[in-house]
Amino acid sequence: xxxxxxxxxxxxxxxxxxxxxxxxxxxxxxxxxxxxxxxxxxxxxxxxxxxxxxxxxxxxxxxxxxxxxxxxxxxxxxxxxxxxxxxxxxxxxxxxxxxxxxxxxxxxxxxxxxxxxxxxxxxxxxxxxxxxxxxxx
Amino acid sequence: xxxxxxxxxxxxxxxxxxxxxxxxxxxxxxxxxxxxxxxxxxxxxxxxxxxxxxxxxxxxxxxxxxxxxxxxxxxxxxxxxxxxxxxxxxxxxxxxxxxxxxxxxxxxxxxxxxxxxxxxxxxxxxxxxxxxxxxxx
Numbered sequence: 001x002x003x004x005x006x007x008x009x010x011x012x013x014x015x016x017x018x019x020x021x022x023x024x025x026x027x028x029x030x031x032x033x034x035x036x037x038x039x040x041x042x043x044x045x046x047x048x049x050x051x052x053x054x055x056x057x058x059x060x061x062x063x064x065x066x067x068x069x070x071x072x073x074x075x076x077x078x079x080x081x082x083x084x085x086x087x088x089x090x091x092x093x094x095x096x097x098x099x100x101x102x103x104x105x106x107x108x109x110x111x112x113x114x115x116x117x118x119x120x121x122x123x124x125x126x127x128x129x130x131x132x133x134x135x136x137x
Numbered sequence: 138x139x140x141x142x143x144x145x146x147x148x149x150x151x152x153x154x155x156x157x158x159x160x161x162x163x164x165x166x167x168x169x170x171x172x173x174x175x176x177x178x179x180x181x182x183x184x185x186x187x188x189x190x191x192x193x194x195x196x197x198x199x200x201x202x203x204x205x206x207x208x209x210x211x212x213x214x215x216x217x218x219x220x221x222x223x224x225x226x227x228x229x230x231x232x233x234x235x236x237x238x239x240x241x242x243x244x245x246x247x248x249x250x251x252x253x254x255x256x257x258x259x260x261x262x263x264x265x266x267x268x269x270x271x272x273x274x
Contacts, residue, residue, distance in 0.1 A: 006254050006255060006256065008248065008255075008256045008257055008258060011258060021158055021172060023160045023169060023172060025169055030167035032160060032162055032169070032225050034218070035158060035160060035218060035223040044254060047248060047250065047254070047256060048254060077247055077248075078247070078248040079244040079245070079246060079247050079248070080244070080246040080247075080248070080258050081171075081172060081243040081244050081245075081246070082236050082237065082238055082240075082243045082245065082246075083243070084246075086172035086243070086244075088169050088244040099219050100219065101219055103219075106218040106219045106220070106223070107216040107217070107218050107223075107225040108216070108218075108219065109216060109217040109218070109219075109221075110214055110215070110216050110217075111145065111184060111214075111215040111216070111217070113184065117143050117181060117184070117185060118143055118145075119143065119145045119184060120145055121145060121148060121217050
C-alpha cells in the first residue's frame with residue numbers, strides 16, 4: 001500500500017492529471033464499446049464491485065456506467081498494456097447497448113472514402129433502443 | 138477544407154494538443170492490440186496510405202507502426218465514436234504481433250485478485266517472437 005492505495009493501483013502509469021484511458025470491449029460480440037477514463041478510485045471500485053466505474057473529466061465525478069440507463073457493464077477481465085498507461089476492460093454489456101444513442105457501440109461512425117483525400121463519416125450501426133426510451137423516468 | 142485539412146479531419150474533436158486517442162483492434166482475432174495517439178497529419182496519412190501511422194507524444198514525431206519491426210497494420214476500417222473524440226482502427230496485423238515485447242497484443246497483463254483489495258498484474262499471453270529477433274538489423 002502507499003497513500004491508501006494498493007500497490008497494483010500504483011503500478012498503473014497515471015498521467016499528470018491522475019488519469020488513465022480505458023477501452024472497453026464486449027466479451028460476447030468482441031466489439032469495442034467505449035473509451036473513457038479512470039482515476040485510482042474508479043479502478044479500485046471497478047475491481048471491488050465488478051461493475052465498470054469511470055471518471056468523468058467534464059463533470060469531475062465518478063460515474064458508474066449505466067447508472068441512469070441501466071446499461072451496466074459487468075467486468076470479466078481488467079488488463080493493462082505494456083507501458084502500463086492504458087487499461088482494457090472486457091465486459092458483459094447489459095442489454096448489449098453501450099452508447100447513449102442506443103447503439104451497441106459508441107464507434108458507429110465509419111470513414112467512407114471518396115476520391116483523393118475526400119471522405120465522410122457514415123453512421124453504419126443501427127439504433128437498438130431509442131434514447132427517449134432508455135432515459136425515460 | 139479548412140487550413141489545409143479536409144472537413145472529415147476537422148470533424149474529429151481534437152484535444153488541446155491537437156491529438157485524439159486511437160485504439161486498434163485485430164480484424165481476424167478481435168483482440169485489442171494497442172492504444173496510441175494521432176494528430177491530423179497522422180489520420181490523413183493513415184487514410185491515404187492504408188497503413189496505421191501514429192503520433193509519438195514522447196518523440197514528437199509521426200511514426201508508421203512497424204517501421205522498425207515490420208509489424209505493420211493494414212487498415213480495414215476507421216471508426217469515430219459518438220463524441221468524435223476517440224478513434225478505432227480495425228486492422229490486419231502483420232505477423233499477428235503488435236507489441237514490442239513480441240506478443241500479439243499490448244494488453245497482456247491481467248489483473249488477478251487475491252483477497253479484499255489485494256491483487257496483482259499477471260502476464261497471461263505468450264511471447265510469439267523474441268524482441269531481439271524482431272529488432273535485429
